[in-house]
Amino acid sequence: MDASSIKINxxxxxxxxxHGGMAxxxxxxxxxxxxxxxxxxxxxxLSSDPSFGERFLREAKIVSRLVHPNIVTVYxxxxxxxxxxxxxxxxxGRDLKDKLATIxxxxxxxxxxxxxxxxxxxGRKGYVHRDIKPENxxxxxxxxxxxxxxxxxxxxxxxxxxMTQTGTAIGTPYYMSPEQAKxxxxxxxxxxxxxxxxxxxLLTGKVPFDGDSAVTVGIKHLTDPVPDLPEFLQATFKxxxxxxxxxxxxxxxxxxxxxxxxxxxxNEAELQRLNNEFVSNTDRDSGQQINxxxxxxxxxRTQASVDQDATQILQVPPPVGAQEKKSKTPLIIGSVASLAxxxxxxxxxxxxxxxxxxxxxxxxxxxxxxTETAVATTSPTVEKQPTVALPQQQKLNELQAQSQQLEQxxxxxxxxxxxxxxNQVQKxxxxxxxxxxSLLAREKKLKQAYVELTYQQIDEGDLEAANKTLYKKIRRHxxxxxxxxxxxxxxxxxxxxxxxxxxxxxxRLFENDYLTxxxxxxxxxxxxxxxxxxxxHKKAIQGIEAISARYLKLADTSVKAKQYxxxxxxxxxxxxxxxxxxxxxDELQNxxxxxxxxxxxxxxxxxxxxxxFQGLLxxxxxxxxxxxxxxxxxxxxxxxxxQALKMQPDSSQAKKGLKxxxxxxxxxxxxxxxxxxxxxxxxxxxxxxxxxxxxSLAKQLKAKLTQAKxxxxxxxxxxxxxxxxxxxxxxxxxxxxxxxxxxxxxxYVGIQFxxxxxxxxxxxxxxxxxxxxxxLGTTPVIITKDTGTKVFKVAGPVSGFSSGGYVIDFIRNNxxxxxxxxxVK
Numbered sequence: 001m002d003a004s005s006i007k008i009n010x011x012x013x014x015x016x017x018x019h020g021g022m023a024x025x026x027x028x029x030x031x032x033x034x035x036x037x038x039x040x041x042x043x044x045x046l047s048s049d050p051s052f053g054e055r056f057l058r059e060a061k062i063v064s065r066l067v068h069p070n071i072v073t074v075y076x077x078x079x080x081x082x083x084x085x086x087x088x089x090x091x092x093g094r095d096l097k098d099k100l101a102t103i104x105x106x107x108x109x110x111x112x113x114x115x116x117x118x119x120x121x122x123g124r125k126g127y128v129h130r131d132i133k134p135e136n137x138x139x140x141x142x143x144x145x146x147x148x149x150x151x152x153x154x155x156x157x158x159x160x161x162x163m164t165q166t167g168t169a170i171g172t173p174y175y176m177s178p179e180q181a182k183x184x185x186x187x188x189x190x191x192x193x194x195x196x197x198x199x200x201x202l203l204t205g206k207v208p209f210d211g212d213s214a215v216t217v218g219i220k221h222l223t224d225p226v227p228d229l230p231e232f233l234q235a236t237f238k239x240x241x242x243x244x245x246x247x248x249x250x251x252x253x254x255x256x257x258x259x260x261x262x263x264x265x266x267n268e269a270e271l272q273r274l275n276n277e278f279v280s281n282t283d284r285d286s287g288q289q290i291n292x293x294x295x296x297x298x299x300x301r302t303q304a305s306v307d308q309d310a311t312q313i314l315q316v317p318p319p320v321g322a323q324e325k326k327s328k329t330p331l332i333i334g335s336v337a338s339l340a341x342x343x344x345x346x347x348x349x350x351x352x353x354x355x356x357x358x359x360x361x362x363x364x365x366x367x368x369x370x371t372e373t374a375v376a377t378t379s380p381t382v383e384k385q386p387t388v389a390l391p392q393q394q395k396l397n398e399l400q401a402q403s404q405q406l407e408q409x410x411x412x413x414x415x416x417x418x419x420x421x422x423n424q425v426q427k428x429x430x431x432x433x434x435x436x437x438s439l440l441a442r443e444k445k446l447k448q449a450y451v452e453l454t455y456q457q458i459d460e461g462d463l464e465a466a467n468k469t470l471y472k473k474i475r476r477h478x479x480x481x482x483x484x485x486x487x488x489x490x491x492x493x494x495x496x497x498x499x500x501x502x503x504x505x506x507x508r509l510f511e512n513d514y515l516t517x518x519x520x521x522x523x524x525x526x527x528x529x530x531x532x533x534x535x536x537h538k539k540a541i542q543g544i545e546a547i548s549a550r551y552l553k554l555a556d557t558s559v560k561a562k563q564y565x566x567x568x569x570x571x572x573x574x575x576x577x578x579x580x581x582x583x584x585x586d587e588l589q590n591x592x593x594x595x596x597x598x599x600x601x602x603x604x605x606x607x608x609x610x611x612x613f614q615g616l617l618x619x620x621x622x623x624x625x626x627x628x629x630x631x632x633x634x635x636x637x638x639x640x641x642x643q644a645l646k647m648q649p650d651s652s653q654a655k656k657g658l659k660x661x662x663x664x665x666x667x668x669x670x671x672x673x674x675x676x677x678x679x680x681x682x683x684x685x686x687x688x689x690x691x692x693x694x695x696s697l698a699k700q701l702k703a704k705l706t707q708a709k710x711x712x713x714x715x716x717x718x719x720x721x722x723x724x725x726x727x728x729x730x731x732x733x734x735x736x737x738x739x740x741x742x743x744x745x746x747x748y749v750g751i752q753f754x755x756x757x758x759x760x761x762x763x764x765x766x767x768x769x770x771x772x773x774x775x776l777g778t779t780p781v782i783i784t785k786d787t788g789t790k791v792f793k794v795a796g797p798v799s800g801f802s803s804g805g806y807v808i809d810f811i812r813n814n815x816x817x818x819x820x821x822x823x824v825k
Contacts, residue, residue, distance in 0.1 A: 008080045011039055011087065022046065030075070030087065037075060038091070042084040056084050066127065070118040072138070072149050091149075093141040096198070097134035100205060104287025105275040107144060108202045111137065113260050113294035114146040115195055120256030120297050123188030130186070132194035133175045134201065144290060173214040174207045178247050181218035183674055189249040192259065196244025196252075203229055203237060208245070215668055215680070216627060222247070223664070224625075232277050236266060257296050264293065399429045400438065407442065414453040416469055422446060423476055447477055454489050458496050466493050495533055502526045502533075506543055515547045516573050523547055524577055548578045555588050564592050565607055609647065616644040620657050629661050630687055637661055638691060662688065666697045673708045681705055720810055720818035722752035733789055740823045743801045747794050747822075749808065754787040763812050767794055770805025770821070 003026055006013040012029040017038060019025070028039045046052050057077060064074035076087035096103075096111065103111075115137060122129070129136075131150060138147045177193035179186045200208045208227050209220035226245050229238055240262055246252045253259045275287055406422040423446055429436050450473035457466035470489050474481045506526035509515075516524040524547055530540040551574030558567035571585050571592075596603065620640035623629070630638045638661055644654040665688050672681035682705060688698040724733050727743040733750045741747055749765060763781040768774065779794045794808065801824045810818040 006041065006083065008039065008078075008083065008085055010076075011037070013039065027090065028087075036090045037087050038089070040086040040088065042086075044082075047082060047084050053079060053084060060086055063127070066122055066125065068118055068121045070114045070145065070147055071122065072147050089147075091138040091140060091147055093139045093147075095135050095149075096137040096139060096146070096202075099139055100134065100202065101282075102284050103202065104285045104290060105203075105271070105278040106287035106290040106292045107285065108199075109263055109266075109271070110144065110290055110292040110294070111139070111146040111202070112195065112199050113263055113292065115148055115198075116192075116256030116259045117294060117297055118146075118148040118256070119188060119191050119195065120260075123191070123255055128186060128188055129191045129194075130180070131172060131175070132191050132198060133172050134198055137198070173217045174209070176218065176221055177249075178222045179249065181221045181671070183671070187249065189252050189254065192252055192256070193245055193249075195259075196241055199237075199244065200226070200229070200241055203233055203241075211627070214675075215671060215677075218671060219627070219664065219668060222667075233274060236270060236274060260294055260296050264296070396429065396432050396436070399425055399432070400436075403429065403438065403442065407445070410445075410449060414449060414456060416453065416465070416472065419446065419449050419453065420472070422449075447473070447480065450476070451485060451489065454493070458492055461496075461500075463493060463496050463500060466496075499530055499533055499537065502530045503539060503543075506530070506540075510543065510547065510550075513550075515550060516577060544578055545580050548574045548581050551577070552581050552584055552588075555585070559588055559591050562595070563606075564596060564603060565610060567592055613644055613647045613651075616640050616647070617651075617653055617657070620644065620654070624657065624661065629664065630691060662692050662695060662697060666701060669701045669704070673704060676708070676712060678705065678709055678712075681708075716755055718753070718755045718757075718812055718817055720751050720753050722750075723808075723818065723820040724750040725808070725820070725822045726750075729791070729793075731791060739821065740825055741801075743796065743824050745796050745800045747796065747801070747824075748791060749794050750789060750791040751781075751810070751818075752789050753783065756783050756786050758784075758786040760784050761812065763810055765792070765794055766809045766811060767796070768807040768809065770807065772807050776806075 003013045003016050006026065008028075010031050012031060014027045014029065017025045017027050023040045023042045026039045026041065028037050029035070030037045042052075042056065046056075057079070060074065060077040064077065067073065072091065073089040074086060075089070078085060099107075115132070119129070119132075129148065129150075132148075136149045138149055139145070140147060173181075175194040175197045177186065177190040179190055197207060209217050209224060211217045211220060226242055228234055229241065240259075243251070243253055243262075244259065253262070271292075278284070279286055403422060403425045406418055406425065410418050410422065422442070426439060426442055426446065430439055450469060454466050454469045454473070457463070457469060470486070470493065474486065480486050503526070506523045509521065509526060510523040514522045516522050519525070523543065527540040527543045527547075530537050534540075551570045555567045555570035555574065558564070558570060567588065571589055575582060575585055617640070619635070620637045623635055623637040623640060628636045630636055637657065641654045641657040641661070644651055645658075648654065665684055669681050669684055672678075672684070681701075685698055685701050685705060688695055688701070692698060722733055724730075724737045725739075725741050726737075726748050727741050729748050730750060733752055753763075761783040763783050765779040765781055767776040767779070769776060776797050777795055779792065781790060781792050783790060803824055805821060805823050807819060807821050809816050810820075
């Protein structure tokens with residue numbers, strides 16, 4: 001669309017800044033402020049959707065409330081001349097894609113942290129960007145600040161199917177999270193995954209997963225591990241990238257704040273060394289002028305501001321009649337800051353004790369405290385307020401009594417509910433009397449109670465609860481966040497989580513017989529990592545001994561089966577793990593040595609077969625990892641596994657490999673059906689039927705393909721939704737119609753149609769007698785719209801309509817699309 005042809009009141013469109021599938025962005029002057037702005041105008045294809053406009057305006061207005069230095073500011077939204085437009089801040093700079101080859105490591109860290117700030121802020125407000133990629137991150141030329149663009153506009157669309165119908169997609173395949181690729185529900189952690197892809201690309205110059213189609217890339221996001229970084233960056237950044245790009249959202253950083261904290265913990269000297277190597281022998285900027293440090297976002301408020309807000313509320317006189325209107329409904333308030341929000345609701349706090357009602361302090365309403373304080377502080381010129389219901393000292397006494405009850409309950413057993421309740425009561429006491437004698441001592445006890453409960457939960461293995469308790473402590477007492485006690489607790493929780501993860505992984509690998517080997521994917525390595533953290537960890541020691549015992553059993557079984565090479569391998573591995581079972585391994589070794597002399601020739605033959613078989617499995621695995629799954633390509637996993645089965649028909653590895661190939665092929669079909677790529681989906685199913693003749697999956701997928709094709713065809717086929725026939729002229733199809741008509745020489749037919757395409761179409765209305773033995777006439781009907789209604793006249797027989805039944809068939813392009821009967825009285 002030519003910039004000069006765009007007319008929006010209040011804006012002078014100057015030039016085109018960029019163009020995409022959904023919208024075009026123009027540089028414009030906002031006349032009221034005489035400032036440069038960027039005006040995004042949505043495509044005509046989207047604007048033509050009747051339901052799009054309402055969603056666009058609603059979502060855009062909500063997104064305009066996202067006010068943050070690292071999110072582009074939205075100024076205005078509206079519709080003019082059939083253009084849905086969005087006016088926003090004009091950023092004088094370049095997008096991150098243009099800086100991939102020149103950006104320093106320091107600047108990369110700054111960008112990732114600042115985008116994390118934006119995502120943390122938006123995530124806490126319930127927003128998901130859905131399309132994090134370098135093109136949507138602008139770098140301000142003046143200060144190097146990262147600014148996130150196009151935030152939330154994707155929320156104007158309700159589903160993946162709707163997006164594909166308009167020729168677009170939610171997200172970009174290279175940066176999609178696994179849950180986006182599967183089309184399941186997403187939250188802000190999906191954006192963190194996409195940010196991880198951007199981070200990887202900035203560090204390596206390429207995206208982690210690439211392929212010749214969106215399907216291939218999507219499958220890799222779902223199944224493939226994150227590739228390694230350059231060796232010099234691996235140790236520092238690989239753990240962070242792996243956590244950002246965890247397949248499960250639960251295993252990722254849970255918010256931008258956690259990611260910033262992790263990046264801030266990187267040693268500055270180490271970061272300086274890595275930056276020097278990163279920019280050396282390249283055209284990259286040195287980055288020395290970049291200040292990459294960013295504070296973790298503060299999600300709570302200071303106690304001073306809370307007390308000030310609460311005091312202001314207490315000092316506001318209640319309106320006349322407040323005594324009659326006030327509510328007595330109790331409610332637990334998450335923090336004193338909530339008081340400012342809930343003041344109008346007239347509620348104060350909830351009693352937590354489970355004792356009898358007559359022993360409880362009375363529930364106090366906000367209006368009572370507001371009324372009392374107002375009477376004490378209002379000048380004589382203020383109109384007299386209603387009588388005070390409860391004296392302030394009595395309220396303090398009641399709160400003090402409740403506080404003592406809760407403190408005694410805590411001595412009997414720590415729970416997070418009791419600690420939170422005591423914390424709330426103490427804050428209420430502070431509002432009424434900030435110098436109350438009990439505050440300081442109980443505040444210390446509260447802090448210690450959070451600490452003790454956290455340690456207790458760590459010892460019990462309830463790490464999620466421990467993490468939540470520590471978070472609550474930091475939120476309640478933000479000044480302790482960087483204290484030695486809190487830092488030590490964080491370390492203990494991190495160590496406990498790490499040990500739990502390692503132990504779980506070790507047990508999983510052990511169950512799958514991944515006992516030892518090179519790299520990390522074996523139980524022995526995982527147990528070793530646990531012992532590095534905690535040298536006396538009993539389960540890790542027992543696990544290593546179990547590996548040795550497993551090898552001992554495998555070796556014994558192999559000796560009895562005269563599989564001496566395999567037995568020797570198990571013996572060697574078992575002795576490498578631990579010496580606990582050495583005498584038993586030595587006995588097996590003697591048996592092998594006695595037999596090897598007689599079996600030398602057989603051993604050589606068997607070894608060659610084993611090597612050939614293992615080589616096929618390795619080739620199959622490599623081909624599988626490279627997505628070379630099935631013929632006709634050479635070097636494919638299916639052929640290698642088939643060859644392996646010919647050598648060892650009972651090979652579980654080969655059978656599992658073939659099953660994995662079938663499963664991987666099957667998983668790609670629903671995605672292809674979802675994007676209506678029926679041709680490629682059918683190719684996959686045909687290959688499955690050929691290679692897996694007995695596959696029930698292939699039959700199921702074939703049925704789904706047929707259903708999907710039919711549903712797609714039915715949804716877009718021309719239809720006549722309603723027919724009404726009368727003996728006189730009419731204009732509306734509403735009202736009652738029972739199929740009977742008073743007619744003589746002619747009838748009037750009204751139809752409601754859709755999916756006619758918009759081009760001029762001739763619809764033939766063919767009139768028959770009730771038995772359809774005689775055609776009585778044909779009336780051509782001209783249709784010029786895609787959807788609408790049409791009323792036209794149909795002439796009857798020459799002699800006129802006699803009483804009885806008649807049929808009208810509607811024919812389009814020689815095909816009957818509707819048939820209706822009516823009766824003439």
